Amino acid sequence: MPAGTPALLMPELPEVETVVRGLRLHLPGRRIVELRLGKKTDFIDDAVALGERVPGALVRGVRRHGKFLVLELEVGAKDGGGVGGELLLVIHLGMTGQLTVVAADAEVKAHTHVFFVLDDRRELRFCDPRRFGRMLVASVVDGEKILGPLGADPLEVSEADFRRLISSRRARIKALLLDQRVFRGMGNIYTDESLWRAKIHPARLGANLTGEEIKKLWRAMRGILEEAIRLGGSSISDYVGADGEPGEFQIRHRAYDREGKKCFRCGAKIRRMIVAGRSSYFCPKCQRAPRVL
DNA sequence: CGTTGAACCTGTTTGC
DNA sequence: TGCAAACAGGTTCAAC
Numbered sequence: 001m002p003a004g005t006p007a008l009l010m011p012e013l014p015e016v017e018t019v020v021r022g023l024r025l026h027l028p029g030r031r032i033v034e035l036r037l038g039k040k041t042d043f044i045d046d047a048v049a050l051g052e053r054v055p056g057a058l059v060r061g062v063r064r065h066g067k068f069l070v071l072e073l074e075v076g077a078k079d080g081g082g083v084g085g086e087l088l089l090v091i092h093l094g095m096t097g098q099l100t101v102v103a104a105d106a107e108v109k110a111h112t113h114v115f116f117v118l119d120d121r122r123e124l125r126f127c128d129p130r131r132f133g134r135m136l137v138a139s140v141v142d143g144e145k146i147l148g149p150l151g152a153d154p155l156e157v158s159e160a161d162f163r164r165l166i167s168s169r170r171a172r173i174k175a176l177l178l179d180q181r182v183f184r185g186m187g188n189i190y191t192d193e194s195l196w197r198a199k200i201h202p203a204r205l206g207a208n209l210t211g212e213e214i215k216k217l218w219r220a221m222r223g224i225l226e227e228a229i230r231l232g233g234s235s236i237s238d239y240v241g242a243d244g245e246p247g248e249f250q251i252r253h254r255a256y257d258r259e260g261k262k263c264f265r266c267g268a269k270i271r272r273m274i275v276a277g278r279s280s281y282f283c284p285k286c287q288r289a290p291r292v293l
Numbered sequence: 294c295g296t297t298g299a300a301c302c303t304g305t306t307t308g309c
Numbered sequence: 310t311g312c313a314a315a316c317a318g319g320t321t322c323a324a325c
Binding site for chain 1: 316317318319320
């Protein structure tokens with residue numbers, strides 16, 4: 001395990017999806033009656049606005065957009081004459097963010113920065129040791145300004161669109177998969193796993209991939225993400241209190257974090273190199289780097 | 294357009 | 310043994 005690898009969750013698409021599904025069991029129909037903030041609030045876009053607009057809101061729904069979680073809130077008209085309506089609570093878990101629904105008297109873990117007190121004696125808590133996460137409340141229109149620029153959902157993109165997005169680019173395939181403006185939700189782990197399954201070297205250029213390779217990558221990516229979601233993500237623990245099951249996907253990693261270990265397909269030693277500025281694990285035999293990337 | 298590196302932050306691991 | 314440095318992750322920004 002590389003130094004600093006968090007023992008718990010690495011929120012990429014499957015992990016966020018798992019959290020969203022967990023929150024859906026508890027939040028819709030609940031009212032947020034009070035908001036409490038920890039001392040550090042620098043990860044909140046506008047903490048004052050959060051404190052003013054969220055209390056009293058009814059949670060209508062919870063959804064995922066890429067790696068963002070979106071809580072759809074219904075707010076009533078305020079005394080001051082506001083019209084009420086719909087608000088979006090947009091949350092990014094960053095690297096170490098966790099959202100949990102727990103009893104109001106549950107022990108408070110270190111680095112818990114936000115408490116959404118619910119109307120059923122429980123609390124939605126946001127804990128994030130490294131504070132790489134982000135949170136903001138916004139109108140639907142303003143929320144879209146955050147979510148709008150994001151690229152295609154890896155689970156919904158058609159093979160034709162996937163090919164078009166890749167073959168038109170001279171950037172490395174690793175960089176393209178990680179670019180949230182191209183595909184929303186892919187992170188370092190699932191990118192490496194997808195490339196390993198498709199037998200494509202991470203430093204290959206998008207435009208140089210053959211139609212066959214792109215098709216394999218499309219299938220690999222979807223298969224791996226769906227499998228990871230089915231298993232509850234890569235290593236989430238206690239994500240919604242008693243309902244959370246630890247994720248199990250990490251035991252299925254074939255490339256990520258396996259430097260020096262044998263490739264499950266051919267037995268060659270998995271190598272690690274920096275591609276697109278990120279640690280990249282691949283099999284030098286299965287994932288050949290051609291003379292011309 | 295594309296790449297690289299730094300910054301943000303803290304817990305864990307590594308190396309001396 | 311102990312402490313400091315390196316490192317991990319996602320995103321953004323600046324510089325080339």
